Amino acid sequence: MSEDREPLRALWDAVEAPPAHRTLDGEDDETRAAVAWLRDAYSRVEAARAPVAVVPQRRVRRTPLLLAVAAAAALLLLARVALRDAQPHALPEQARAEPPTQPAPPAPAPPAGTAPDAAAPPEVQVLASDEQRLELRAGTVRLILLHPQTRTNS
Amino acid sequence: MPSAADDPREAAGAGLALRLRAGAPDALGAWYAEEHPQVFRLCLAFLGDPTEAEDLAQDAMLHLSDRIARWDPSRPYRPWRTRVVLNLARDRRRRNASARTGAALPELPARLPAPEEIAEQRELQRLVGAALAQLPEREREAFALHDLAGHDTAEVAEAMEIGASSVRSLLTLARRRLRELLAPRLQAAEPGGIHE
Numbered sequence: 082m083s084e085d086r087e088p089l090r091a092l093w094d095a096v097e098a099p100p101a102h103r104t105l106d107g108e109d110d111e112t113r114a115a116v117a118w119l120r121d122a123y124s125r126v127e128a129a130r131a132p133v134a135v136v137p138q139r140r141v142r143r144t145p146l147l148l149a150v151a152a153a154a155a156l157l158l159l160a161r162v163a164l165r166d167a168q169p170h171a172l173p174e175q176a177r178a179e180p181p182t183q184p185a186p187p188a189p190a191p192p193a194g195t196a197p198d199a200a201a202p203p204e205v206q207v208l209a210s211d212e213q214r215l216e217l218r219a220g221t222v223r224l225i226l227l228h229p230q231t232r233t234n235s
Numbered sequence: 236m237p238s239a240a241d242d243p244r245e246a247a248g249a250g251l252a253l254r255l256r257a258g259a260p261d262a263l264g265a266w267y268a269e270e271h272p273q274v275f276r277l278c279l280a281f282l283g284d285p286t287e288a289e290d291l292a293q294d295a296m297l298h299l300s301d302r303i304a305r306w307d308p309s310r311p312y313r314p315w316r317t318r319v320v321l322n323l324a325r326d327r328r329r330r331n332a333s334a335r336t337g338a339a340l341p342e343l344p345a346r347l348p349a350p351e352e353i354a355e356q357r358e359l360q361r362l363v364g365a366a367l368a369q370l371p372e373r374e375r376e377a378f379a380l381h382d383l384a385g386h387d388t389a390e391v392a393e394a395m396e397i398g399a400s401s402v403r404s405l406l407t408l409a410r411r412r413l414r415e416l417l418a419p420r421l422q423a424a425e426p427g428g429i430h431e
Contacts (some may be wrong), residue, residue: 111418114418114421115418116382122362122363126272126360127356
């Protein structure tokens, strides 16, 4: 039975469909009105405005461990610079703008007999971590990383 | 329906894709500006939710730009692009299927205003997505590809990997379902129309 139908099916599939603008001719008024409404609405749908920079940006995959390691390394470097320059008041912009969410822990005391400029960099602490932001602290330096998608919906 | 060679949308898309493929310096931005709105509309049609559609559209644009070398310039560009977006949407739906189990379909208002009267773009997107979300997935795909995006039956059949007769059947079913869904709401919007 199926073998008999195959040539017919192939013939049916080979028949060219009429052009799209004619395929609604056989439909009733209500169907044409429904399709027309949806076509009109669909054509008016606009995508969110593309960023000014050339897109697409490669999306940041949610790999918190790698991100935390990279951020911690950057933070340690900043902390080293801050300690070496002995300018505890020169905080990064982000840390200055944001009030601390937790009381700053006491910096670890350098081992006895160790010169200040040879002190080990402060311990890196994770203050906040979720899908939208990662906040780290090392001594007087704070680093806040925001997910590129973080924005308010208009 | 113009052939692929005559379709200005195909000409524009293919031209930009060729430049992107060739690595022209300013090709990516121009291609993105032209393609992203169309890709987003497709994603909205396939997924039925504007937020999901935005997310998928970004992924799709990245996917397309990374794989533009796989497009054969001797063949039309738009069907290739649409197939890629459709497959990504199907993957996304499969991944989200468990989370959506039991979730209610988005609602449509009792009265549907004319599209030009809908001032808020987000509301327009929501209504388009909600209307299409009422359709079973295969009917939604066939309808979106054929009646909304303007692909011919052969292109829809190839994208959905089904026969042309199946495409026509799905279109008939989709249009019937949309008539039942939308017609009363459109009549309610007319002066003296039916009020629920």
